Amino acid sequence: MSTFKMPSLGADMEAGRLVEWLKKPGEQVERGDIIAVVETQKGAIEVECFQPGILGRLLVDPGTTVPVGTPMAVIDDGKDEEPAPAAPAQAREPAMADAAQAPIAPPPAPSRAVASPAARRMAAERGVDLAALTGTGPGGAIISTDVEQAARAAPAPAPERKPGRVDPAAMRQAIAAAMARSKREIPHYYLSATMDASRAVAWLDAFNADRPAADRLLMTLVLGKAVALALKKHPMLNGHYGAEGFAPADHVHLGMAIALRGGGLTAPALHNADARSLPDLMAGFRDLVARARAGTLRSSEMSDATVTVSSLGERGVDALMPIITPPQVAIVGFGAVLRRPWVADDGATLEVRPVVTTSLAADHRVSDGHRGALFLRDLDALLQDPEALT
Structure with missing residues (x-):
């Protein structure tokens, strides 16, 4: 036997509220199956199971708010002994232990009725207007059975709905908590370098020239792939820092802001960015953006990122100095690709070239400025050979 526990879905998360079970006791579950919907301050998240077996007893009822690490269900994985329930505080860092003993307040009520991701998908498929439904789930949440009943009662297509949204005030509160923790606990160091982007821009323009808009690459993904490949040579910038210190990651899972x-x-997280082709990464990124804005992200995508990339180039920002997202140990920021005077390779000619200012914020407990500078150097070299990124 094994237990399915309330996962950590962000550095600021101490507890989550179970909205809905999507699997029933006695059903077979496989690794990656979505078995529950959990509500956090950042919205409703589809939670995956990472232990195959038969779903057994459900230990938490919908509507219950429980700390991260709390056993929520039993899974029969073929082993005889059922594990003892783990203390919730063990799943968090020592600094969070005291908070686990205090009552956990539920997340702030959203500005409108919450619908689980499964209910949203079903409503879209069956033409049900979520705005017209009264939810029977915890806190008035709309769940799958509500949509089924509405579809049977009024099968005619309903007006097109707007994408799902989270409460902006609650999300801002969650972001504030995570960033305050980061600046309080992580000794940041910052480095920046201006890089010649002319080869990368020329290669990207040629790649996109004969392709339809849906198949074109964005510079953000070119830069992200370069980060992923550079990190393979600098594992001390890629991984998580926890109670037992730093654990480097085997792959680069890019957190895409x-x-x-x-x-x-x-x-x-854009999973395995170091091993995927640029077109595949672009397709994955488009999917992430669509589901992030629809409120249908998965738990693994919210917790697996090993490093974050933030680009504000489209906002016209020259450079940014970002804040690390715990438990990660680094974040890479890109400004806009701008045309600026540049001394050519011969050292004697002044040209106007597209350049990008790249910044690195890293955890001084794990690496230092020398290591960070070597990473930026290797990142620059990759941008000078964009064919190697494909």
Whole structure:
């Protein structure tokens, strides 16, 4: 036997509220199956199971708010002995232990009825207007059975709905908590370098020239892939810092900062960015953006990122000095690609070239400025050979 526990879905998360079970006791579950919906201050998240087996007893009822690490269900994985329930505080760092003993207040009520991701998908498929429903889930949340009943009662297509949103005030509160913790606990150091982007821009223009808009690459992904490959040579910048110190990651899961409509920010993981082609990464990124703005991200995408990339180039920002997202140990920021005077390779000619200012914020407990400078040097070298990024 094993237990399915309340996962950590962000550095600021101490507890989550179970909205809905999507699997029933006795059902077979596989690794990656979505078995529950959990509500946090950043919205409703589809939670995956990482232990195959038969779903057994459900230990938490919908509507219950429980700390991270709390056993929520039993999974029969073929082993005889059922594990003892773990103390919730063990799943967090020591600094969070005292908070686990105090009552956990539920997340702030959203400005409108919450609908689980499964309910949103079902409503879209069956033409049900979520705004017209009264939810029977915890806190008035709309769940799958509400949509099923509405579809049977009024099968005619309903007006097109707007994408799901989270409460901007609650998300801002969550972001504030995470960033305050980061600046309080992580000794940041900052480095920046201006890099010649002319080869990368020329290569990207040629790649996109004969492709339809849906298949074109964005510079953000070119820069992100370069970060992922450079990190393979600098593992001390890629991983998580926890109670037992730093644990480097085997792969690079890029947390891609995405601005949400209506306000707020999230940075879900683009998995295995170091091993995927640029077109595949672009498709994955488009999917992440669409689901982030629709409120249908998965738990693994919210917790797996090993480093974050933030680009404000489209906002016209020359450079940024970002803040690390715990438990990660580094974040890379890119400003706009701008045309600036540049001394050519011969050292005697002044040209106007596209350049990008790249910044690194890293955790001084794990690496130092020398290591960070070597990373930026290798990142620059990759941008001078964009064919190697494909």
